[in-house]
Structure formats: structure tokens, C-alpha cells
Amino acid sequence: MSKTIFNLRIWFVAIILLIASSAKVNADNSSENTKTPKYIFFFIGDGMGLSQANTAEAYLGALNKSNGIKRLNFTTLPNQGFYTTYASDRFITGSAAAGTALSSGEKTSISTIGMDAKRQKPLKSVAEVAKEKGYKVGIVTSVSIDHATPASFYAHQPTRNMYYDISLDLSKSGFNYFAGGGFKHPEGDGKIDENNTMANFGMGADQKLAKKKPNSLEVAKARGYTIINTLDDFKALQKGDDKIISIAPRLAGGKSLPYSIDQDEKTDISLEDFTRKGIELLDNKKGFFMMIEAGKIDWACHANDAATVIKEVLQLDKAVSAALEFYKKHPKETLILIGGDHETGGMALGFSGSHYQSAFSLLQNQNLSYEKFAQLVKEYRESTKQPDVNYGLELVKKHFGLGNEEKNLKLNEFELQQLKDAFEKSMIYEYKMSKDDQFYLLYGSYDPFTVTACHILSQKAGIGWTSFSHTASPIPIRSIGVGAEQFTGFFDNTDVSKRLKKLLE
Structure with missing residues (x-):
């Protein structure tokens, strides 16, 4: 009897090991057999947590006289997950540290752009990896193009407040399409005040320069870029145009696009417009990577302005719809991700x-x-x-x-x-x-x-706010397309870029 029990135990252990080994092989094969997406859209709602999107849905539902919600395009995507956002030196992160984590796959310190936590070593972003692989690359944002989140994909500077040096990194990157707001400090930063955080939200006057440096827009031109800043020139852009920096014809505080609620459809260029133009310019046989940031969700949340937040989320959803239209034409080659860098304001659906x-x-x-x-x-x-x-x-x-x-x-x-x-x-x-x-x-x-x-x-x-600053709430990520299954579950923000880079490899 004892020998029989012993043999049964041996067989039981063997079966468990076989199942575990098979599961690991299947998991590895699943990862290895996932195709490399030819077209990648990475949308980032700056300051957008679960509540910001859900509030926009509740608002649409209320307009339809419902007690429920009307779904946004991006919340209906089949693959969903959450990720943590903490920085290396603070539990509640900032846009620079969070942007760097999402772009490079490594944690860094507050205010650091594309470098390690000690601000000594540059970190390669997924956009830079895509460029090395032959993809065309586009960076689009509703705030200044040298702001923390977009900068994290092409720049490597010790602090986000070094706008001038960041703008030089922009044209050094060789990326194919930049669009959205302007350059904050194209002729130098003056004295850098790390505590002047409100300047990052488009508030307060910039310091006067004692000595101007070479204009970074002119430097970009010398490096082969074409600067576009009128509506007519924007509309005239067409497939084949390359190395474009397209700046909105009308800029608001902080060299950003006007808030969606303040825009004029006839004269302003929206985030959706910049996204559609990016698709037109970047589409090619080798594929493209495009990061699109809805940066002013964050700014409106800092100010606890719920109506403006909703309109910014709805504008992001329109930009996503442009990507989804493209996806329907290329479903076996396209990956779309929609995430955020952190939540802002502690927005709550209840007061x-x-x-x-x-x-x-x-x-x-x-x-x-x-x-x-x-x-x-x-x-x-x-x-x-x-x-x-x-x-x-x-x-x-x-x-x-x-x-x-x-x-x-x-x-x-x-x-x-x-x-x-x-x-x-x-x-x-x-x-x-x-x-x-x-x-x-x-x-x-x-x-x-x-x-x-x-x-x-x-x-x-019926909306409450807990803060004028960021919070540490985990951020939802939604996805569809090639490799989208890699972005489900609960993980860290650094895993987003790690998994994207693995897909590219």
C-alpha cells in the first residue's frame, strides 16, 4: 500500500511539473508568436485616470436623459488593464517621471526627462527604438511640443524646465512629424526655477532673457525641418512631406492649443486634426509609431474645471476615432494603446x-x-x-x-x-x-x-475634487490590435514601454 501511494505521489508531481512546463512554453510561444505591429498609436491622456473618462461618459449619458453612461470610443476597446505610476523618489509622480517611465521602460526621478534617476545616463525611448527599426515617428500634443510628456519620447535632459535644450533635442531626434503647440523658450530659458510649477500649466509670465541663444526653430530649419504655423499651410501638407513641425496658428497660455471648449472650428486646429494629418504624412511601407498626448486634461484638472476636462476628454476620443478608422483598414497590422501618465485633481463622481x-x-x-x-x-x-x-x-x-x-x-x-x-x-x-x-x-x-x-x-x-495636484491612483490602459493582449492585467507603468519594445524586436 505504501509503495502504491509513493508511486501515485511521484506521478502526481510529474503531472504538475508537465502542466507547469507546458503553460510556460505556451506563454513564451504566445509572446514569441505575436506579430510585430506595423502601425502603432500610443495615446496618453495627461492627468486622465478612470474618473475623467467615466465623467465624460456620464455627461454624455445625462445629455441623453439617462442615469447611466454613453460609452466613449476608447473605453469600448476589448483589452483593458491598469498600471501603477509611482516615481523612483516620490509615490505621487509628475509628468516628466511618468512620461519617461512610459517611454523608456525605466523609473526615474521627479522632473527628469529621458534620463536615469541620478540624471547621469540617457534612457532610450520606444519612439527612438521604432526609428532605429525603420518606422517613421510622429509626436503630437495639445500642449507645447517641448512639454514633459512629449519630450520624454525624444529628449534627454536633467530637468523638464530646460525647455530650450529640450527643443534642440527635438530637431536632433530626426523624427518625421511634430505637431501641436509651439516652443516655450526658443531663445533660451533664463534662470531656471524648479519650484515654479505653475509655469508648466501655462500660467505666469516667462522671464526676460539677459542674452538670447540661437533660435531653436531656426536650428530646426537648418537641420532640415519645415515649420508650419498657418491653417492654409497645414491643410496643404500631403503624403510625402517629411520632417514637419506643425504649430497651431492660435496658441493659448504656455504655447499650447486653446482648450477645446474655447476653440473655433473654422480657424483652430484640433488634436483630432493633427492626428489625422499625422496618419496621412507617416503612412508608408515600413510603418509608423505615433504618440498623441491630450495634455490639457491635466491642466483643467489642476484647476478643478470639470466642464473643460470633459471637453478635453471628448477631443481625445475624437483623435482616437481617427486611429480606429485607420485600424479598420489595417486590422492585422495596427496596435492602438490609450493610457495616461497619472491622475490629476482626485476627481470623483460624487460630492x-x-x-x-x-x-x-x-x-x-x-x-x-x-x-x-x-x-x-x-x-x-x-x-x-x-x-x-x-x-x-x-x-x-x-x-x-x-x-x-x-x-x-x-x-x-x-x-x-x-x-x-x-x-x-x-x-x-x-x-x-x-x-x-x-x-x-x-x-x-x-x-x-x-x-x-x-x-x-x-x-x-455631483462632482468632487480632492486636490489641485496629482494623485497616485492606478491608471487604466485600453488597447486593440496586434499585441494588444500584452497590455491586460495589473502591472507597472514601466511595463508598457518594455512590452512595446519587445513587440518591436
């Missing part, structure tokens, strides 16, 4: 004051971004010596709907007092952020009257 109620359709009453509204407040402050709070309340009513009973946006006494207090602070001085300021938790780094209006409308819609 303590609204209990279980939501009214997302109220957000349609906002007709401009916080940026444009803050400019109106500034112009009024500078044009009058005796500010009238009633003028401010009418301004809020006109652009946010707040105070309009017919639109179900009646203000209660507490909300009205919040606006009056904030208006008084906005009229006394141009508000400057200090994290030690007693009002920081109310207004963050923003104009008090503007951010208060954004908060009240968010709250009435």
Missing part, C-alpha cells in the same frame, strides 16, 4: 453635499474654460477702481449659468457668500499661490473667483 444625487447635464451651461474666465476677471480688475460684486455675479451667470433659476442653478446663501468672498480677493490683487497660504485649500494656485465658480458648478453636478 458630499449632493449626497446620492448627480446632475451632470448642468455642466453644459459653462461656455468657456477657467483660463478665459480668469482673463475676464483680470481685465475687469485692471479696468476699474471700484469693483462691483454684482458685475462679477452677472459674469458667473453668463459663463457658468450660476444664479440662473431657469437652468436649475439657483445659488443658496452659502454659495452666494463663497462667490462674494472670492470676488473680493480677486479684486484686491492678482492672487499668487503659496502652499502656506491659509486660503490654499480653497483656491490652490488659481484666481479665487474663477476656481470658486468651477467648484460650485462641479458640486451642483
Whole structure:
């Protein structure tokens, strides 16, 4: 009997080992047999976590008079996963460290672009690997083209604030297509202030230069690039045009595209337009890699401006739709990824004051971004010596709907007092952020009257905010196409680039 039991145990162990070995072989073969995608789209929603996309879906659902959601194109993709975002030296990451992790497959320190955590060694990005493999490469963004996330795919600099050196790296890369915002500091950075984070969100004036350096746009021309900055020249671009830097004809703060909510369809170029043009220019027999960043989701989340966030997410979805149209023509050769670098604002589909109620359709009453509204407040402050709070309340009513009973946006006494207090602070001085300021938790780094209006409308819609900064929430990634199964499950942000590079190899 004991010998029989012993033999059974031997057979049992052998079967387990055989199954494990077979599973490993199958897994290895699955990875090895995955074709290399010929066309790769990597969309990054800067600041976009699960809530930002879901809020946009809830908003669309509410407009259709539903208590549910209306799905976005990119949330319906068949392969879904999540990844962690922490940097090497901080749990809550920043765009430079997160962008570098997504582009290179290695962790780095806060504010570092395309280099290791000690800022000593350059890290090769997946875009650079693609170029070496013969792919054409495109980098598209709604913020300045030398901003942290796009820079992580072509630059190698100790800090994201070295915009001038980053712009030189841009033309040194030899990539085929750059599009979106302009160059922040094409003639030099001046004194670099690592603590001036608001300049990275398109706020605040740039420093004057004591001595100008060679204009980096002119350097790019000397390296063979063509600079496009008019709508007509953009439309004239056609297949075969190469080494293009296409800058939007109208730029907002921080040399970025205007927010989608502020754009004019007849005169502005959208993220979707830049994406479609990229497909046209980059399509070739050897394939292409294109990174497309919706960078101003992050900026609007920093300002806790829910309506503007939604419009930026919807604009990203339109850009994704362009890629999906291409995918339908090349389903066996194309990979599409949609992720984010981190979540911003701690956006929540629920607010303590609204209990279980939501009214997302109220957000349609906002007709401009916080940026444009803050400019109106500034112009009024500078044009009058005796500010009238009633003028401010009418301004809020006109652009946010707040105070309009017919639109179900009646203000209660507490909300009205919040606006009056904030208006008084906005009229006394141009508000400057200090994290030690007693009002920081109310207004963050923003104009008090503007951010208060954004908060009240968010709250009435049933949306809460926990921060004016980033959070450490894991980020969803959606995918379809060749190799998309490699991006399911729960993993780290560095694994995205590692798996992309493996597919390319």
C-alpha cells in the first residue's frame, strides 16, 4: 500500500511539473508568436485616470436623459488593464517621471526627462527604438511640443524646465512629424526655477532673457525641418512631406492649443486634426509609431474645471476615432494603446453635499474654460477702481449659468457668500499661490473667483475634487490590435514601454 501511494505521489508531481512546463512554453510561444505591429498609436491622456473618462461618459449619458453612461470610443476597446505610476523618489509622480517611465521602460526621478534617476545616463525611448527599426515617428500634443510628456519620447535632459535644450533635442531626434503647440523658450530659458510649477500649466509670465541663444526653430530649419504655423499651410501638407513641425496658428497660455471648449472650428486646429494629418504624412511601407498626448486634461484638472476636462476628454476620443478608422483598414497590422501618465485633481463622481444625487447635464451651461474666465476677471480688475460684486455675479451667470433659476442653478446663501468672498480677493490683487497660504485649500494656485465658480458648478453636478495636484491612483490602459493582449492585467507603468519594445524586436 505504501509503495502504491509513493508511486501515485511521484506521478502526481510529474503531472504538475508537465502542466507547469507546458503553460510556460505556451506563454513564451504566445509572446514569441505575436506579430510585430506595423502601425502603432500610443495615446496618453495627461492627468486622465478612470474618473475623467467615466465623467465624460456620464455627461454624455445625462445629455441623453439617462442615469447611466454613453460609452466613449476608447473605453469600448476589448483589452483593458491598469498600471501603477509611482516615481523612483516620490509615490505621487509628475509628468516628466511618468512620461519617461512610459517611454523608456525605466523609473526615474521627479522632473527628469529621458534620463536615469541620478540624471547621469540617457534612457532610450520606444519612439527612438521604432526609428532605429525603420518606422517613421510622429509626436503630437495639445500642449507645447517641448512639454514633459512629449519630450520624454525624444529628449534627454536633467530637468523638464530646460525647455530650450529640450527643443534642440527635438530637431536632433530626426523624427518625421511634430505637431501641436509651439516652443516655450526658443531663445533660451533664463534662470531656471524648479519650484515654479505653475509655469508648466501655462500660467505666469516667462522671464526676460539677459542674452538670447540661437533660435531653436531656426536650428530646426537648418537641420532640415519645415515649420508650419498657418491653417492654409497645414491643410496643404500631403503624403510625402517629411520632417514637419506643425504649430497651431492660435496658441493659448504656455504655447499650447486653446482648450477645446474655447476653440473655433473654422480657424483652430484640433488634436483630432493633427492626428489625422499625422496618419496621412507617416503612412508608408515600413510603418509608423505615433504618440498623441491630450495634455490639457491635466491642466483643467489642476484647476478643478470639470466642464473643460470633459471637453478635453471628448477631443481625445475624437483623435482616437481617427486611429480606429485607420485600424479598420489595417486590422492585422495596427496596435492602438490609450493610457495616461497619472491622475490629476482626485476627481470623483460624487460630492458630499449632493449626497446620492448627480446632475451632470448642468455642466453644459459653462461656455468657456477657467483660463478665459480668469482673463475676464483680470481685465475687469485692471479696468476699474471700484469693483462691483454684482458685475462679477452677472459674469458667473453668463459663463457658468450660476444664479440662473431657469437652468436649475439657483445659488443658496452659502454659495452666494463663497462667490462674494472670492470676488473680493480677486479684486484686491492678482492672487499668487503659496502652499502656506491659509486660503490654499480653497483656491490652490488659481484666481479665487474663477476656481470658486468651477467648484460650485462641479458640486451642483455631483462632482468632487480632492486636490489641485496629482494623485497616485492606478491608471487604466485600453488597447486593440496586434499585441494588444500584452497590455491586460495589473502591472507597472514601466511595463508598457518594455512590452512595446519587445513587440518591436
